[in-house]
Amino acid sequence: MRGAVGACAKKESSVFHGKVLVAQGGGPTAVINQSMVGAVLESRKFRAVELIYGAVHGVRGIVDEDFYDLTQETTHNLEMVANTPSSALGSTRDKPDLKYCQEIFKVLRAHEIGYFFYTGGNDSSDTVRIVNDEARKANYNLRCIHIPKTIDNDLVENDHTPGFPSAARYVAQAFMGINLDNAALPGIYIGVVMGRHAGFLTAASALGKKFSDDGPHLIYMPERVFEIDRFLSDVKQVYERHGRCVVAVSEGIHDASGQPIISRLAREVERDAHGNVQLSGSGALADLLTQKVKDALKITRVRGDTLGYMQRSFIGCVSDVDQNEAREVGEKAVQYGMFGDRDGSVTIKRTGHYSVDYELVPLEMVAGKTRTMPDAFIAPSGHDVTDEFRLYLRPLLGKGMPDAHRLRPNKVAKILAGG
Amino acid sequence: MRGAVGACAKKESSVFHGKVLVAQGGGPTAVINQSMVGAVLESRKFRAVELIYGAVHGVRGIVDEDFYDLTQETTHNLEMVANTPSSALGSTRDKPDLKYCQEIFKVLRAHEIGYFFYTGGNDSSDTVRIVNDEARKANYNLRCIHIPKTIDNDLVENDHTPGFPSAARYVAQAFMGINLDNAALPGIYIGVVMGRHAGFLTAASALGKKFSDDGPHLIYMPERVFEIDRFLSDVKQVYERHGRCVVAVSEGIHDASGQPIISRLAREVERDAHGNVQLSGSGALADLLTQKVKDALKITRVRGDTLGYMQRSFIGCVSDVDQNEAREVGEKAVQYGMFGDRDGSVTIKRTGHYSVDYELVPLEMVAGKTRTMPDAFIAPSGHDVTDEFRLYLRPLLGKGMPDAHRLRPNKVAKILAGG
Incomplete structure (x- = not known):
């Protein structure tokens, strides 16, 4: 899969839209803000990026045009938020159908969003897939990338999922x-x-x-x-x-x-x-x-x-490995979108004990599927x-797992013996 | 109360019994082992102390003569256990009545226990009080000290309780x-x-x-x-x-x-x-x-x-202040018993913001009483x-409390305005 750029289709329009939109969906996790902050800070390194918006309460905030301008947030506060559990932008349990996704796309186009990064589980990846289809049908140049997240660890194609x-x-x-x-x-x-x-x-x-x-x-x-x-x-x-x-x-x-x-x-x-x-x-x-x-x-x-x-x-109670990986999937999403000009879902692949790498796979490989043990x-x-x-x-x-210790029994002889 | 030695009655017999018994009662806490280890390590510094026993599952272990010889435990392992939550000696929900306390005293006498340190809540302090009365009636030289513990924080005479x-x-x-x-x-x-x-x-x-x-x-x-x-x-x-x-x-x-x-x-x-x-x-x-x-x-x-x-x-998830204080009440119990030759209940008094000191009060001042907000x-x-x-x-x-951070909203103007 690695390097197989062709696997993730490119759209044809060459009109460039310089805004980034990040959003968070589904159940919060302890590290979901790491991914958001990873995407925001990485995006700001690209000259092409004009502004970075955050959708408030996920897809619900998109259809309501409820956006924060995260370009006006300080690096320090973003780092503090990254270390805070639960979706700082707010989340939603809405599961968009086709019509809902068309609404999303309408808003994205109105705000000239060029890059859409959505952190969530398999429902969220399905939303990203449909929005991406709508953009392609409209010949609108949009990079759509799903960033994995779920405490259930049930996304296919992933060794494990952030959170x-x-x-x-x-x-x-x-x-x-x-x-x-x-x-x-x-x-x-x-x-x-x-x-x-x-x-x-x-x-x-x-x-x-x-x-x-x-x-x-x-x-x-x-x-x-x-x-x-x-x-x-x-x-x-x-x-x-x-x-x-x-x-x-x-x-x-x-x-x-x-x-x-x-x-x-x-x-x-x-x-x-x-x-x-x-x-x-x-x-x-x-x-x-x-x-x-x-x-x-x-x-x-x-x-x-x-x-x-x-x-x-x-x-x-957080794993430092989880924090770092959640940060990296956010960064990688931006890098794949910017350098690779690709759509897809960022996945975690284990490469050693312990080491991981991140691959972008086509959205339909992850969307709506459930992995079990x-x-x-x-x-x-x-x-x-x-x-x-x-x-x-x-x-x-991660590091610093607590450990439990026992007394070693040295039994004392009974004197009364049940008397 | 401080220095008022007379407030805590001495027993008359001068026969010395060189064994220490420690026990843990009631609901476990994150730091109850600190008190046990504090009492054990402090006891070993006194020449008069021959052996240190631990009762397995509290008063139940006493009547069953189920003791560990903690003198044969290493300092390293005791320190590891001190940092482990939940009663390492085991606990019990038994609430001894007079007859049960007489059984306890019988076992203490048979094993030549001279010092009895019992960590627990107000039920446990009442047990210590009754056992102490039995010893006095029998003219048996026994120091009985209650070490406070309860997550409910409901012991009277204490600013707060370890755990x-x-x-x-x-x-x-x-x-x-x-x-x-x-x-x-x-x-x-x-x-x-x-x-x-x-x-x-x-x-x-x-x-x-x-x-x-x-x-x-x-x-x-x-x-x-x-x-x-x-x-x-x-x-x-x-x-x-x-x-x-x-x-x-x-x-x-x-x-x-x-x-x-x-x-x-x-x-x-x-x-x-x-x-x-x-x-x-x-x-x-x-x-x-x-x-x-x-x-x-x-x-x-x-x-x-x-x-x-x-x-x-x-x-x-433990407070370092709690760990230190739980250790200290265990140590102080031994010091009051050895140097002060006194019975009683160790209490925590706040002396500054933030500083505490430990006082021994008569058992009947704490036993069976409940403090509320x-x-x-x-x-x-x-x-x-x-x-x-x-x-x-x-x-x-204690130190290192986590902190939660928010994004500061910079609202983006709507374009479609509900369209």
């Missing part, structure tokens, strides 16, 4: 602490992790383990069918061995028919614009599972937490990860 | 991120924070605010009666002003009769050994409140999270904190 490593680090650190807490006050703990179709983030909980008896002892990912009875017997087995059990479970677990476990109980299931059942922002799944364990296994201390929005927004990352039991996954994830978590 | 600053830091950082997330994708967010009777931890969410329109916009503490209708109108008002609303609410909120709001809906309320309704480890309260908002205000995007066990166990810390509205509270809490959070 995922920091969220994975949060999840690993959370379970590292939860394991210690559960060891101090033994019982059953069930932690529900974000991820509708892809189990990467739930699997990241395994990186909190150090000793063989550490939790999470069971990890359920949406790539495998979830059976309540099997789950209960797994928990029972671990509890009998260790006197406690820590479980990490994806919010997207479903039965053999594909129905989400959560929808079995929610009295009123909320659906989003795409018809998806709302999974986050509710503790229902954790509460359902803890109740099942209490009822079936007669264990007293059963606790459930939903890790919630902290997974993507907690300030102060490869089988090689999931243990045959279906409730654990493999060493291959651990090796894959570890370098992404 | 609280780190938990407060987690809550502040969580809401700092949540506010950014909610600003990017506007809606209603309700975050439920630990704290049955005392609102300190919920109030800590306010330290995440930087700009006047930042969340949390509403903070509900158990020191004030919670009225659903009032809550709904508060949310509506904030939403109309800002187009979004972030709420921090204590798990312990209750109605005018004192009934917890959570017990209004839970189909099967769990109660602990003390008859308290189980509040943590369930998402029920957040789900109840989000449903109320959805039903009453017809707002689409309403999300709720329960911050859960991460508040006390998340690894990698002073009125001066709660705004007259009842749903916010005062600047006095902010000034109180800020130094406790």
Whole structure:
């Protein structure tokens, strides 16, 4: 793919439009502003660039002509914003259809935008693709580049996506602490992790383990069918061995028919614009599972937490590798657009352990597609990860991961001996 | 109180017992091991100390004679454990009655324990008090010292308690991120924070605010009666002003009769050994409140999270002030026991902004008592904190608090103007 310029079609018009537009879509991440700032600062190095606009709340801000002139922002403040989690320009859950994309293009043309950089997941890359098609049909010279981002790590063509490593680090650190807490006050703990179709983030909980008896002892990912009875017997087995059990479970677990476990109980299931059942922002799944364990296994201390929005927004838990890569995909988007005069989606390819490079691939290769955990990352039991996954994830978590230490038991002989 | 040795009664026997016993009780914290290690390392400096035992799982480990010999642990590993959150010796929820305390004393005497250091909350200090009484009645020479700890910050006689600053830091950082997330994708967010009777931890969410329109916009503490209708109108008002609303609410909120709001809906309320309704480890309260908002205000995007066990166990979010103070209360406990030959509870007194000193007070002054937020810390509205509270809490959070930065808007003129 590298150097295959022809793979990403050029448009024919030679009229030059000197404005850059950046926008942020979908769920925020800890490093999404790095990509935005990378694109803004890199763009300002090109003589051809006249002004740099930021769309407020993603595509919604484009159709509303709600733009900030980022050329009037200072470098210092941009750097400060880069280090701040969550979309500084605002985001949106709008998923543009053809008509919506035509509106976007109308505004881009009116403001003489020549370069459109949109950071988001696979929905966002699809938007970029359609807007690009509209520009081509209108013979309007527009470079359209998608910058990857998603904590779910579910974009195809990418070794991983910016935002995922920091969220994975949060999840690993959370379970590292939860394991210690559960060891101090033994019982059953069930932690529900974000991820509708892809189990990467739930699997990241395994990186909190150090000793063989550490939790999470069971990890359920949406790539495998979830059976309540099997789950209960797994928990029972671990509890009998260790006197406690820590479980990490994806919010997207479903039965053999594909129905989400959560929808079995929610009295009123909320659906989003795409018809998806709302999974986050509710503790229902954790509460359902803890109740099942209490009822079936007669264990007293059963606790459930939903890790919630902290997974993507907690300030102060970020991977430096993620920060740097998020910055680089933003820069590379601009370089591909300016030097390469190409449209496409910037992707992360792993080139060493650990090293990456960035490639531009055609938008249709990424748009609307979903990647899930490869089988090689999931243990045959279906409730654990493999060493291959651990090796894959570890370098992404970055420097300064905390470590947990134990006392080494030197038992004192009993005197009263149960007397 | 300082120097008032007479305030803490001495026992009469002069028989010396050369063993130290340390134990950890109640909910784990991020720094509870600092206190344990502080006591262990300080004890080893005294010639009179023969061996240092650690009780496994608190008082439960004492009655079971389940001890580790910590004298055989290395200094390096003790330091590593000090920096690890959650009770390394294990904890327990047992609340000893008189008979249980007599069992404890029996074991202490059998193992010739001369110094008993117990880290915990007000229940634990009551245990120390009863064990101390038993020793006195038996004319057995035992120094009994309670070392403070609780993320709830609800011990009387203390400016604050070890464990609280780190938990407060987690809550502040969580809401700092949540506010950014909610600003990017506007809606209603309700975050439920630990704290049955005392609102300190919920109030800590306010330290995440930087700009006047930042969340949390509403903070509900158990020191004030919670009225659903009032809550709904508060949310509506904030939403109309800002187009979004972030709420921090204590798990312990209750109605005018004192009934917890959570017990209004839970189909099967769990109660602990003390008859308290189980509040943590369930998402029920957040789900109840989000449903109320959805039903009453017809707002689409309403999300709720329960911050859960991460508040006390998340690894990698700790206040250095808290670490140091937790270490010091452990050291001071030993120094008061050895040099002062006194029993009591170590307390933290604020002596400057910011500086503290440690005083030993009689056990009965702390045992079984609960401190709540002073009125001066709660705004007259009842749903916010005062600047006095902010000034109180800020130094406790320690060095290196993350900061959130915004883009400064330079609006671009519309061209199509809604066309």
